[in-house]
Structures are given as C-alpha cells and as structure tokens.
Amino acid sequence: MSSMWTLHDIGDRADLRPAYVDAVNAVVVDTWGRADFSREERELFGRDQRYQQRARLVALDDDGSPLGHAGLELPRADNTRVAYVEVGTVPAARGRGIGSALYDELVARSRRAGRTVLMASTDHPSEPQGAGTLAPPTGAGRVSTAAPGVRFALRRGFRLEQVERHSVLDVPLEVADAAGRTARAQAEAGDDYRVHTWSGATPAQWLDQMAVLHTRMSTDVPTAGLDWTEERWDAERVQDRDDEHARRGVGYLTAVVEHVPSATLVGYTSILTVPHTPLYVHQDDTLVLREHRGRRLGMLLKLANLARLADEHPEARRVGTWNAQENSPMLAINVELGFRPAGGSGEWQLTLT
Ligand SMILES: CC(C)(COP(=O)(O)OP(=O)(O)OC[C@H]1O[C@@H](n2cnc3c(N)ncnc32)[C@H](O)[C@@H]1OP(=O)(O)O)[C@@H](O)C(=O)NCCC(=O)NCCS
Numbered sequence: 001m002s003s004m005w006t007l008h009d010i011g012d013r014a015d016l017r018p019a020y021v022d023a024v025n026a027v028v029v030d031t032w033g034r035a036d037f038s039r040e041e042r043e044l045f046g047r048d049q050r051y052q053q054r055a056r057l058v059a060l061d062d063d064g065s066p067l068g069h070a071g072l073e074l075p076r077a078d079n080t081r082v083a084y085v086e087v088g089t090v091p092a093a094r095g096r097g098i099g100s101a102l103y104d105e106l107v108a109r110s111r112r113a114g115r116t117v118l119m120a121s122t123d124h125p126s127e128p129q130g131a132g133t134l135a136p137p138t139g140a141g142r143v144s145t146a147a148p149g150v151r152f153a154l155r156r157g158f159r160l161e162q163v164e165r166h167s168v169l170d171v172p173l174e175v176a177d178a179a180g181r182t183a184r185a186q187a188e189a190g191d192d193y194r195v196h197t198w199s200g201a202t203p204a205q206w207l208d209q210m211a212v213l214h215t216r217m218s219t220d221v222p223t224a225g226l227d228w229t230e231e232r233w234d235a236e237r238v239q240d241r242d243d244e245h246a247r248r249g250v251g252y253l254t255a256v257v258e259h260v261p262s263a264t265l266v267g268y269t270s271i272l273t274v275p276h277t278p279l280y281v282h283q284d285d286t287l288v289l290r291e292h293r294g295r296r297l298g299m300l301l302k303l304a305n306l307a308r309l310a311d312e313h314p315e316a317r318r319v320g321t322w323n324a325q326e327n328s329p330m331l332a333i334n335v336e337l338g339f340r341p342a343g344g345s346g347e348w349q350l351t352l353t
C-alpha cells in the first residue's frame with residue numbers, strides 16, 4: 001500500500017459511493033468477524049436529510065482504493081447541540097493518521113455547525129470482564145481498553161457513558177412453543193389489550209399515535225449520562241421515516257398494542273430487514289408506555305412480530321438487537337425469548353469546549 005492518501009467529501013459524488021461502502025464493510029467484517037452488519041449503497045445513501053443533516057467522507061489511496069470512512073450526523077428537529085461522529089480505517093491502513101484526519105475534519109464541521117456535544121460508538125464482538133476493561137458510570141457492562149476504537153476515543157477526551165449488549169436470537173421460533181407463550185402473555189395482559197401488526201408504511205389511522213410513541217421512545221429508554229433530550233415526532237415525520245425505509249431497501253415489520261377501552265396505542269415493536277441478506281434481521285425499537293408496564297405487553301408484542309416475520313420472511317435465521325446493559329426489564333424479555341449475548345457497543349460522549 002502506498003503512502004499517499006486523500007480525503008474526499010462524498011457530497012453529490014455518486015462515483016465515490018462504492019469506495020465509501022467498501023471501507024464501511026471492511027471495518028464491519030474486521031470488527032465482527034462476520035457480515036451481518038454489512039451495508040449496501042442504497043441503504044447508506046437513501047437516508048433522510050430532513051431531520052438529520054448528514055455528511056460522509058472517504059479516504060482514498062492514490063490508486064483509488066478505499067482506506068477509511070467517516071460520517072457526521074447533525075440532528076435538525078431536536079437535539080441540535082449534538083453531533084454524531086463515526087470514523088473507521090480499513091485494518092491494513094491503521095496507524096497512519098487517517099482516522100485522526102477524518103476525525104479532525106468531523107470535529108471542525110461540528111464546531112462550524114455550532115454543536116457542543118459529540119457522541120460516538122465503538123463496536124465489540126464480545127463482552128469483556130476483569131483487567132484491561134472499562135465500565136461506564138452506570139456500572140453496567142464493560143469494554144476492552146485494548147480495542148483500537150476505545151483507545152482512540154479515550155485519547156481524544158471522550159467519556160464512556162453507556163454500554164449496550166448485542167444479542168442474537170435464532171429463528172424461526174418453534175411454532176407450538178411460540179403459540180403457547182403468546183397465549184400465556186395474552187391471558188396475563190387481559191382483554192383490554194389487543195395486538196395489531198403490519199409491514200411497510202404505517203396505516204393512516206395510526207400515524208398520530210405512532211408519532212406519540214416515537215417521541216416517548218426517544219427518552220423512555222435508558223440514556224445514562226448521554227446528553228439526549230426528547231425527539232419531536234409528528235405524523236409527517238413518521239411518514240418520512242417510512243419513505244426512507246422504502247428508499248433504502250429496508251423492510252419494516254411493526255406490532256402495536258392497543259388499549260381497547262381508550263382506543264390508544266400504548267406500545268410498539270419493530271423489526272427491520274436489510275437489503276444485503278435475507279438471513280439476518282434487526283430487532284429495532286420496543287416500547288411499552290410506563291403506565292401500561294408489568295402486563296407482559298413487551299413479550300406479547302415481540303412474539304407477534306416474530307410470528308409475522310416467520311410468515312413474511314421464512315428465510316430469516318437470526319434476529320439481532322441492542323439494549324442498554326442497565327435495561328434489565330428489556331434484557332429479561334430477550335433472554336426469556338432465547339436471545340444470547342453476542343458482543344456490544346460503547347456509547348461515548350465529549351463536550352466541545
Ligand atoms: C479507531 C480507528 C478509526 C483509528 O484509525 P487509524 O487510522 O488507525 O487512526 P490514526 O492512525 O489516526 O490513529 C491511531 C493511532 O495511530 C497513531 N498515529 C497517528 N498518526 C500516525 C502516523 N502517521 N504513523 C503512525 N501512527 C500514527 C496515533 O497516535 C493513534 O494512537 P492513539 O489513538 O492512541 O492516539 C480504527 O482503529 C478503526 O477503524 N477502528 C474500528 C472502528 C472504530 O472503533 N471507530 C470508532 C472510533 S471512536
């Protein structure tokens with residue numbers, strides 16, 4: 001590999017997109033040892049710019065091969081102090097200053113946009129314990145200080161605020177067993193609660209109520225010391241997000257639970273399919289409003305959506321999900337469903353001064 005390299009803003013340069021995607025996937029496969037989190041071009045570049053302003057950079061060798069990637073997300077509708085930064089260098093090109101140069105460019109752009117809080121994630125293929133590990137102030141979960149991303153973040157002044165667990169469930173579930181669990185959860189929930197499911201765009205009748213649930217989701221999940229405030233969702237934003245999924249080639253399965261006496265939705269869960277493989281799907285948000293917790297609604301929702309997944313995507317074999325290590329109620333449901341620990345992430349924060 002030669003020593004000259006250059007940074008490029010992807011902007012409207014569609015010709016640079018494949019190199020960016022290759023850099024992202026090289027880092028993903030190196031970190032995880034598997035390709036479940038690989039991305040396709042449309043999935044990365046079909047993202048919405050209305051609620052998040054996004055910039056992407058790629059570092060290229062002088063022969064045009066990709067060496068590193070960086071992404072910046074600036075929320076526009078809420079949380080306008082925050083900038084999310086993401087930096088990755090392909091393994092063979094590390095230790096040459098590429099990650100630092102990409103990162104410095106993201107910091108400069110964040111400052112120019114008036115952002116004062118940087119957030120970043122590091123990915124980890126296992127949950128380490130003991131010497132050579134670091135725990136966040138929540139005390140839940142640890143990351144290895146030997147991981148290059150952890151070293152990189154610490155040296156730049158980031159603080160580890162939260163650790164998430166990644167868990168994987170083998171699917172499809174055994175049909176009779178899942179039916180039995182569903183019947184028991186429904187019996188505990190009682191007749192006041194009814195589950196509905198759909199795939200793709202949100203039905204018009206639920207748009208406003210889904211906006212309320214998304215707003216609550218943004219702060220009802222544990223956020224540790226992360227400087228995150230409520231997102232503002234309305235029906236239009238829910239529709240925009242549905243359009244975004246379609247553009248990105250991402251399938252979206254939703255289960256909601258209605259409190260029948262008040263005709264309101266009090267919880268939801270969603271599964272995303274990804275364009276690069278039919279084998280792996282992502283268990284996304286799950287929320288049951290506080291005042292309706294403790295009635296097995298979380299379990300009922302997840303089982304309903306997994307049943308829909310088995311019907312619509314029988315080829316799916318693994319469901320992956322992410323949860324804060326301190327989110328014991330959600331982790332308990334996942335463990336009961338059969339999810340097994342499969343690594344995690346560190347969530348980092350830096351205040352720009
Ligand atoms: C973290 C990561 C982006 C660093 O990429 P990189 O290109 O190796 O970064 P750099 O070369 O700029 O810096 C890495 C180390 O090499 C050293 N370095 C910088 N320039 C160098 C040079 N010209 N020659 C040799 N070493 C150099 C730096 O001192 C740095 O050490 P430090 O982090 O302990 O300060 C890379 O390891 C990676 O992709 N990890 C997985 C993704 C990830 O975790 N990203 C999130 C980061 S918050």
